Amino acid sequence: MLRYLLWRLLLNLLVLLVVASLVFLALRLSPGEVLEVAAQGAQGDPQQAREAVRRSLGLDRPLWEQYWDYLSDLARGDLGRSFRTRSPVLEDIGERIGPSLELGLLQLAVALLVGVPVGVVAAVRRDTWADYVLRGAATFLLGVPAFVLAVFALLASSRYLGWTPPITAYRDLVPFPPFDTPAPEDPWANLQVMALPALIGGLGTGAIVMRFLRSQMLEVLGQDYIRTAWAKGLAEQVVVMRHALRNALLPVVTVAGLVLGTLVAGNVVLEAIFLIPGLGLYAVNGVRQNDYPVVQGMTLLVASFLVFVNLLVDVVYAWLDPRVRYA
Amino acid sequence: MRALRRKPLGALAAAVALAMVVAAVGPPEPRFGLPDLPDRPLGFEMGRPFLARYGPEDFFYDEETGRLARFQPPSARHWLGTDDKGRDVWARLVWGTRRSLFLALWALALGTAGGTAIGVVSAYFLGRTDLLLQRLMDALQAFPPLLVLMLAVSLVEPSLRVLAVALAFVAVPGVQRVVRSVVLSVRNETYVEAARAMGASHLRVMVRHVLPNVMAPVTVVFSVGLGGAVLAEAGLSFIDPSTVPQAASWGLMLAEGRSFMFEHPHVVLAAGGAIALAVMAFNLLGDALRDLLDPRLRPL
Numbered sequence: 001m002l003r004y005l006l007w008r009l010l011l012n013l014l015v016l017l018v019v020a021s022l023v024f025l026a027l028r029l030s031p032g033e034v035l036e037v038a039a040q041g042a043q044g045d046p047q048q049a050r051e052a053v054r055r056s057l058g059l060d061r062p063l064w065e066q067y068w069d070y071l072s073d074l075a076r077g078d079l080g081r082s083f084r085t086r087s088p089v090l091e092d093i094g095e096r097i098g099p100s101l102e103l104g105l106l107q108l109a110v111a112l113l114v115g116v117p118v119g120v121v122a123a124v125r126r127d128t129w130a131d132y133v134l135r136g137a138a139t140f141l142l143g144v145p146a147f148v149l150a151v152f153a154l155l156a157s158s159r160y161l162g163w164t165p166p167i168t169a170y171r172d173l174v175p176f177p178p179f180d181t182p183a184p185e186d187p188w189a190n191l192q193v194m195a196l197p198a199l200i201g202g203l204g205t206g207a208i209v210m211r212f213l214r215s216q217m218l219e220v221l222g223q224d225y226i227r228t229a230w231a232k233g234l235a236e237q238v239v240v241m242r243h244a245l246r247n248a249l250l251p252v253v254t255v256a257g258l259v260l261g262t263l264v265a266g267n268v269v270l271e272a273i274f275l276i277p278g279l280g281l282y283a284v285n286g287v288r289q290n291d292y293p294v295v296q297g298m299t300l301l302v303a304s305f306l307v308f309v310n311l312l313v314d315v316v317y318a319w320l321d322p323r324v325r326y327a
Numbered sequence: 328m329r330a331l332r333r334k335p336l337g338a339l340a341a342a343v344a345l346a347m348v349v350a351a352v353g354p355p356e357p358r359f360g361l362p363d364l365p366d367r368p369l370g371f372e373m374g375r376p377f378l379a380r381y382g383p384e385d386f387f388y389d390e391e392t393g394r395l396a397r398f399q400p401p402s403a404r405h406w407l408g409t410d411d412k413g414r415d416v417w418a419r420l421v422w423g424t425r426r427s428l429f430l431a432l433w434a435l436a437l438g439t440a441g442g443t444a445i446g447v448v449s450a451y452f453l454g455r456t457d458l459l460l461q462r463l464m465d466a467l468q469a470f471p472p473l474l475v476l477m478l479a480v481s482l483v484e485p486s487l488r489v490l491a492v493a494l495a496f497v498a499v500p501g502v503q504r505v506v507r508s509v510v511l512s513v514r515n516e517t518y519v520e521a522a523r524a525m526g527a528s529h530l531r532v533m534v535r536h537v538l539p540n541v542m543a544p545v546t547v548v549f550s551v552g553l554g555g556a557v558l559a560e561a562g563l564s565f566i567d568p569s570t571v572p573q574a575a576s577w578g579l580m581l582a583e584g585r586s587f588m589f590e591h592p593h594v595v596l597a598a599g600g601a602i603a604l605a606v607m608a609f610n611l612l613g614d615a616l617r618d619l620l621d622p623r624l625r626p627l
Contacts, residue, residue, distance in 0.1 A: 145558050
């Protein structure tokens with residue numbers, strides 16, 4: 001087991017190296033114009049200004065030299081500085097992980113609070129109208145994209161409830177303002193900002209949880225020990241909640257773990273629509289402004305998260321399920 | 328027919344998908360060339376879609392006032408009304424269907440071809456080949472899809488061709504994982520061994536004996552993937568409307584419509600409805616196909 005773990009860790013580092021190299025190359029070999037934005041503010045000859053910017057960012061040096069510097073910085077845990085703001089990417093990420101984490105956790109809470117009971121009911125009342133309605137709703141939520149749902153929710157809440165989430169006027173919203181609105185400190189105001197995106201994202205994730213839990217529950221409910229439990233004359237509630245749900249929940253927990261990863265770092269759409277200054281918005285702005293270090297740093301962050309959660313899931317599986325063995 | 332009665336939802340989804348195809352095609356014109364999006368998806372040019380009465384950028388004037396016909400309500404002339412620039416919303420929706428549908432089809436064609444090849448090779452040879460290919464796939468999967476798309480259009484060029492390739496790139500890891508798991512379960516079957524014993528080459532065994540087994544799951548993945556591709560294109564056009572290729576697109580309509588949605592919600596309703604309907608139809612179609620073709624596969 002330990003050998004297997006070490007081997008996997010080594011492989012993960014290799015994967016991360018490949019990811020880092022791919023992003024690095026993709027960014028530098030592309031013909032896209034990087035320096036326009038940076039050089040626009042400068043005075044005098046635009047050609048000269050561009051050259052100056054390129055020199056100051058170190059982009060005039062040979063590619064392998066840049067690559068080597070990049071990798072050795074990485075080895076020291078330095079993700080470089082943003083081209084645009086000149087602030088260290090790692091610090092930026094540290095600042096923005098808070099709102100993203102909050103939104104991700106709220107979404108997960110909504111997903112579990114809705115998905116688990118609904119999944120249980122749909123499985124226990126299998127092939128009744130309740131099952132059909134709940135499954136239909138889940139299919140609907142899986143089909144309607146979050147950004148469509150978000151636009152409709154904003155429209156409905158302001159039109160019919162007379163309530164718009166307090167950030168900016170949505171009507172003349174440029175998708176990405178050059179500034180980043182800070183998350184409000186006041187908990188009540190904060191919740192008002194987070195409520196709609198958490199609900200929208202959470203319901204979508206809840207649909208995944210519900211479908212997964214339902215099929216797990218159906219499998220578990222057909223097992224011999226459940227029949228034994230029924231035969232002992234236990235109440236339905238005890239059989240379902242204590243005997244069946246406990247076993248059916250195990251795989252759901254791992255799904256939830258994986259989902260949390262994408263929720264924290266990949267909430268691009270919801271963060272962009274509701275102007276939440278988290279990691280998703282940070283990454284999108286980095287891409288739009290061709291801010292190489294930001295794009296590299298965010299990609300690596302998402303990649304490491306994914307790779308290590310995958311490893312963790314495999315290990316947890318082996319630990320929870322004695323039938324799984326790694327050699 | 329029996330399938331139709333057994334899977335009413337699937338049949339409904341198939342009908343929606345068919346309607347999308349009908350909305351996307353137009354009269355073929357004898358101008359040939361390499362396939363290009365959106366107007367020459369199959370190697371020949373297509374004219375205005377049969378269902379659209381106007382071009383995507385045609386704008387109209389009010390007959391009485393002579394001014395630009397902005398935000399007109401639905402009428403016989405403009406079935407879904409007009410938008411902020413006096414353009415026909417229904418026509419833009421139909422032109423957008425062509426863009427979404429053919430982009431998704433091309434992306435999935437490339438993506439499933441690549442993913443199937445990688446999955447078959449990886450599971451057939453196992454060992455070091457498998458290890459290497461799977462780590463590479465892990466690396467590819469580590470890129471957030473939306474960022475890949477944004478990078479592709481901002482770094483290479485904002486064209487639909489680039490977008491199709493980027494979408495295919497995003498689809499490959501998922502496809503190959505499904506294919507690999509199926510091949511893993513058939514690679515030790517006696518008929519594979521028999522074919523090898525008779526002297527068939529690895530390539531022949533893979534193509535003739537292993538590949539037919541993955542066709543059912545690949546069909547399912549293809550269908551669900553179409554929904555994902557439509558969603559991704561719309562999402563990208565919505566998030567980053569200034570950098571994607573400019574033409575009638577559902578995502579662009581949603582993004583543009585957002586600026587006046589409180590006064591005139593019909594544009595966002597139409598565009599959002601189209602996106603949701605298409606994605607849901609492809610998902611349901613995939614579910615139905617899964618049940619019909621391969622009952623062993625469970626949902627999700």
